[in-house]
Amino acid sequence: MRNGVLISAVIHMAALWIGFVGLPDWAHSEPELVEQPVIVELVTVSEETRAARPKPEPVKEDRPPPNPPRKLEAPRSTEAPPAPAEPEPEDTVVVPETKPEPPKKTAKPKRKPASPSRKVAKAKPAPPKAAATAPEPKKYKFDADRIAALVDKTPRKRSAPDAPETPRTPPKVTSPTAQPLEGQQVTSSEVDALRAQIERCWHIPAGARDAENLVVEIRVFLNPDGSLRREPQIVDDGRMAADPFFRTAAESAARAVLKCEPFKMPIAKYPRWREIELRFDPREMLG
Amino acid sequence: MRAPAILKRVIGPFVASAVVLAAAPASAVLKIDITQGVVDPLPIAVSVFHATDEGGRKAARDIADVVTGNLERSGLFRPLDRRAFIQTPEAMKVQPRFADWRVIDAQALATGATTMLEDGRLRVEFRLWDVFAGQQMAGLAYFTAPSNWRRIAHLISDAIYQRLTGEAGYFDTRIVYVAETGPQTARIKRLAIMDQDGAHNRYLTDGQYLVLTPRFSPTSQEITYLSYRQGTPRVFIYNIDTGQQEVLGDFPGMTFAPRFSPDGNKVIMSFIKDDNSDIYTMDLRTRQIARLTRSSAIDTSPSYSPDGSRITFNSDRGGTQQLYVMNVDGSNAHRISFARGRYATPVWSPRGDLIAFTKFVQGRFFIGVMRPDGSGERLLTESFLDEGPTWAPNGRVLMFFRQRPTRRDGSGGETRLYSVDLTGHNERRVVTPTQASDPAWSPPGSAPPLLR
Incomplete structure (x- = not known):
């Protein structure tokens, strides 16, 4: 009996103690929540973490060169006036790309000093290193980047018109803020611009049944001038023959790509967009 | 025998590493989601x-x-x-x-x-x-x-x-409809048939008797419809090839709202007895009649699902006219429309995924669609009087008739056929030589076979 009384007394004391001590803690935790806006700053982090990815890239670059289908380009060049210039730049530009890439790795420290000009970067230089060593975290950040990029849409869109213009002129002419981005991940505004360009060309397959089954993934291989290096490749090619609805959807997607080329992308980041995977998803449009 | 095993051992690790190398750059490919596009034609x-x-x-x-x-x-x-x-x-x-x-x-x-x-x-x-x-x-x-x-x-x-x-076309099809001429008080209604584009229009009946609600057989060159030929309204069958007409079944009273079953072997219709209408089927081969509903309310406008397993109809058994779905034997009848207004003339889509209907609410008529479970109701058209939807064989387009009154009391004006896309877009008039109502789209390939 006495034990019971003692235990209840102890518990009551503990409850009271927690009540007193806990309340101030709650009050203090609020400022921590205020600090969370750091999430918004992650946008720039994402760009830098992605910048670390060039390391795996060289492997990819070894593969694309074997793409022989330049024969396919030849007819196109006869049909479209701008095309004739394609083959030359392709050869000339591809070579410099392999060279600039290694410098990127060395150049990374340079960027860090450059990025501090942005308020955010102070905390971020560290995470990129961790990301570079551990590949798995990258995957998580990959999605987070996108979300962050979406959040960041409005401010970026202002710079969007600049981005497509700069590649036309020599890359060095770009504004000082854009320069440190060279060779980095394509920005959300640049992706938006490309997306808008393709969406204008995509005639949605009308009346398709089961729109959720008609998501088409297409791999697009590009030249530095934004033209197609070879025919767009439908990822799920096997379904073409079996499913007429999928074939219709896939063909409409391929047509959009063929109709839209050349794509307007910053040449400085060519290694980032020389190969693009487009995911055509009609669900939103077909309801 | 050993050589391949050794080869496997030697090459195995290389293959594995090659896979890893191949996978690594793939994750670096820029991926973009395209979710918007042009809906223009x-x-x-x-x-x-x-x-x-x-x-x-x-x-x-x-x-x-x-x-x-x-x-x-x-x-x-x-x-x-x-x-x-x-x-x-x-x-x-x-x-x-x-x-x-x-x-x-x-x-x-x-x-x-x-x-x-x-x-x-x-x-x-x-x-x-x-x-x-x-x-x-x-x-x-x-x-x-x-x-x-x-x-x-x-x-x-x-x-x-x-x-x-990716969808089947519907251009090699025909429309049967009721051609209307003369003043409202002495209307002449004739069965007429034409190609889907209005060509080859011809009249099947002479207009001596009133005709209503013609429906195509899915399997033969026949049309079932309602005619006043015998005084009381009765369901008839018309053979397009021979021009022969035949009253369907020996019902002691008025039969109406006929429709073929998907296999073409039965006609489902309403039969009125003692001011109460119930749904019956008649087997065209055995001439046997079966009663499917036994409510004291007015059950009418039955339409089979394309697989022949269920029937949708409208009934006022719940107080107002609403849509119901039941099994093909008449069991498990349950209401599917619950929104405000009255619902009528349900028609099951040839795809099976939707039911089209006429809706009347707040003095306006609508043509709409909903899923067979009653969800996803969408209204496609609206006017003073829209009625009688019929599906194109591919389940993408609906045809119906619309009356545009010229006077405030709703009289006068013209009754014409219209078509509308399942999306509610592309509403356009179907050109007919006379005024027209009660359209019914033929099944695919209903036209006579073609020499190739």
Whole structure:
């Protein structure tokens, strides 16, 4: 009996103690929540973490060169006036790309000093290193980047018109803020611009049944001038023959790509967009 | 035997590492989601066909005209003005110069050739091209009597529609409807049938008796409809080939709202007895009659699901006129419409995924669709009086009739046929020589077989 009384007394004391001590803690935790806006700053982090990815890239670059289908380009060049210039730049530009890439790795420290000009970067230089060593975290950040990029849409869109213009002129002419981005991940505004360009060309397959089954993934291989290096490749090619609805959807997607080329992308980041995977998803449009 | 094993051991690790190397760069590929696009009709160029001889010259132009008209009316295609075409039909004999068609923004191109054969038949060849991919998408050849050129044009339209939308076309179909003439007080109503594009219009009955609600048989050249021929309204069957009419079943009273079962073996209809209407079926071979509903309310407008397992109908057993679905034996009848207003004339889509209906709420009529479980109700049209939806065989387009009154009390004005896309877009009038009501779309391939 006495034990019971003692235990209840102890518990009551503990409850009271927690009540007193806990309340101030709650009050203090609020400022921590205020600090969370750091999430918004992650946008720039994402760009830098992605910048670390060039390391795996060289492997990819070894593969694309074997793409022989330049024969396919030849007819196109006869049909479209701008095309004739394609083959030359392709050869000339591809070579410099392999060279600039290694410098990127060395150049990374340079960027860090450059990025501090942005308020955010102070905390971020560290995470990129961790990301570079551990590949798995990258995957998580990959999605987070996108979300962050979406959040960041409005401010970026202002710079969007600049981005497509700069590649036309020599890359060095770009504004000082854009320069440190060279060779980095394509920005959300640049992706938006490309997306808008393709969406204008995509005639949605009308009346398709089961729109959720008609998501088409297409791999697009590009030249530095934004033209197609070879025919767009439908990822799920096997379904073409079996499913007429999928074939219709896939063909409409391929047509959009063929109709839209050349794509307007910053040449400085060519290694980032020389190969693009487009995911055509009609669900939103077909309801 | 050992060599392969050794090879496996030696090569194995290399293969594994190769896979890893291949996978690594793949994750670095820039991925972009495209979720928005253009919903405008697809720009398509339909060239006049190339007539290889004088005999095929007229058909070469006429077929291209009919195909152009079909595609344009579908609302899914925008046929381009032929005056903008750069390449002539003759120049495309072998293969089109795709750059010439890209310039005018054509995404697809239809070409063809007509030849009059020595035996008097017409040979029509047709090809569909993907302009941007520079590839042939479809190629067909038909042999037929020259008088059948219009059917060929519809079949070509169907081929284009099917290849570019993935959906079956509906151009080689017919419409049966009630042609209306004369003043409202002494209306003459005749059964009429025409091609889906309004061509080949002809009258099946002489207008001596009032006719209503004609419906196509899915399997034979027959139409079931309501006629006042015997004084009281009764369900009849009309044979399109022979012109024969026959009253259906020996019901002691009024039968109405008939419709064929999907296998064509039965007719389902309403029968009124003692001011109470219930749903019955009649087997066309055994002439046996079966009663499906036994409520004291008015059950009518039955329509089978395309698999023949269920029936939708409307009933006022719940107080107001609403839609119900029951099993084919009459069991498990349950209400599916619960929104405000009255619902009538449910028709099950040939796809099976939707039920179209007429809705009346706040003094306005609507044509709408909902899923068979009652969810996803969408209203496609609205007017003073819209009624009697019927599905195109591919379940994409609905036809109905609309009365536009000229006087405030709702009298006067005209009753005409209209079609609307399942999306609610592309509402347009179906041209008929007279005023028209109660349209019914034929099943695919209902027209007489064609010599090929």
